[in-house]
Amino acid sequence: MIKFDREKHVYQSQEFEELIKDTIRFFNGTPVHTLPPPEKFYGTGVYAIYYIGKFPQYKKIYEQNRMSFNHPVYIGKAVPTGWRQARSIHAIGEKTFELHTRLKEHSTSISHASNIENKDFRCRFMILENDASSMIGTVEAALIRFYTPLWNSSIDGFGNHDPGKGRYNQAKSDWDVLHPGRPWAEKCQGVHSTGVSVKENIATYFTKFKE
Numbered sequence: 001m002i003k004f005d006r007e008k009h010v011y012q013s014q015e016f017e018e019l020i021k022d023t024i025r026f027f028n029g030t031p032v033h034t035l036p037p038p039e040k041f042y043g044t045g046v047y048a049i050y051y052i053g054k055f056p057q058y059k060k061i062y063e064q065n066r067m068s069f070n071h072p073v074y075i076g077k078a079v080p081t082g083w084r085q086a087r088s089i090h091a092i093g094e095k096t097f098e099l100h101t102r103l104k105e106h107s108t109s110i111s112h113a114s115n116i117e118n119k120d121f122r123c124r125f126m127i128l129e130n131d132a133s134s135m136i137g138t139v140e141a142a143l144i145r146f147y148t149p150l151w152n153s154s155i156d157g158f159g160n161h162d163p164g165k166g167r168y169n170q171a172k173s174d175w176d177v178l179h180p181g182r183p184w185a186e187k188c189q190g191v192h193s194t195g196v197s198v199k200e201n202i203a204t205y206f207t208k209f210k211e
Contacts, residue, residue, distance in 0.1 A: 020138070020139070020142045023126070023135070023139045023142070024139075024142060024143060024146060026126060027046065027048075027124070027126045027139070027143065030124045030125065030126055031124065032050070032069050032122050032123070032124045033122065033123055033124070034118075034121075034122060034123075035049060035103060035106065035107050035110070035118060035121040035122060035123045036100065036103040036104045036106075036107045036123070037100065037103065037123065037125075040097060040100050041097070041099070041100050041127075042095040042096060042097050042100070043096075043097075043098075043099050043100075043127035043128075043129055044077075044078050044079055044080050044096070044098045044099055044127070044128060044129060044133055044136060045077070045078060045099050045125055045126050045127040045128040045129075045133075045136060046075065046076070046077045046078075046125065046126050046128065046136060046139050046140045046143060047075070047076055047077070047078070047099065047102070047103060047123055047124065047125035047126075048072035048074070048075050048123065048124050048125070048143065048147075048149075049072055049073055049074040049075075049076075049106060049121055049122070049123050049151075050065050050069045050071070050072050050073060050121065050122045050123065050124075051065065051073045051116075051120060051121055052065050052066060052120050052121070052122065053116060053117065053119075053120025053121075054120075055115060055116055055120075057178075057199060057202045058073070058150075060206050061073055061150065065122075069122060069124065071147060071149075072143075072147055072149045073149050073150050073151050074106075074149050074150075074151040074152060074158055074159075075140060075143045075144050075147065075149050075152055076102065076106075076140065076159055077102075077136050077137065077139075077140040078098040078099040078101070078102040078136075079098065079133070079136050079137070080096070080098065080133055081096065081098070099125055099127065103123055103125070106158070106159075107121075109158065109182055110179075112181040112182045112183065113179035113180070113181045113182070114179070114180055114181045115179055115180075116179055126139070148208075150202065150205055151175065153205065154201045154202060154204070154205040155174045155175050155178060155198065155201065155202065156173055156174050156175060157172075157173020157174055157175035157176055157185075158173075158175045160173055160175075160176075160185075162184035163184070163188075168184075168187040168188050168189055169188075169189055169190055170188055170189075170190045171188060171190030171191055171192040171193075172185050172186075172188040172190070172192040173185065173192070174192075174193050174198045174201070176188075176192075177192055177193050177194070177195055177198050178195065178198050178199075178202075
């Protein structure tokens with residue numbers, strides 16, 4: 001019987017850590033655009049969404065972003081089709097638009113909300129293609145850990161899709177409680193959080209907010 005030694009199973013790499021730091025530096029240096037960006041582009045990768053409006057519960061986020069875009073409200077990813085099955089269905093050389101499409105979907109969600117507006121949002125993104133697309137999930141996770149955006153950590157549901165016919169017995173997400181208006185979310189019949197409890201979660205988040 002071989003004696004168990006946990007340390008022999010722990011992967012450590014200074015080069016890997018530096019690579020992740022480099023991706024964050026590059027990401028933070030990419031241009032900021034309206035949501036969605038004004039021109040259609042192809043590619044997959046990671047993105048951040050920033051809020052610069054006056055929604056009362058987001059005052060500290062506005063203060064962080066009014067001079068420069070320092071604190072995203074949401075971070076997400078757009079992966080190649082078939083990525084989760086470790087395969088890609090794209091033909092070699094085919095241009096696909098997953099990242100732009102995802103940003104447009106988020107813009108649509110915001111446009112349905114009754115108390116926030118698209119004009120108060122901005123985005124930045126980093127395209128990861130070819131072999132680099134394997135890093136999309138890793139880079140997204142690193143950025144979420146670094147920024148802990150509100151809509152990733154305390155207010156869930158912004159990135160949700162319509163669950164489809166016959167599946168509306170689930171609860172409305174906290175995001176949809178706070179920002180009502182998405183037509184499919186209004187069909188959800190499950191017991192959801194109250195507006196008071198959602199706002200309490202936001203207040204708790206801001207006690208740990210990175211100034």
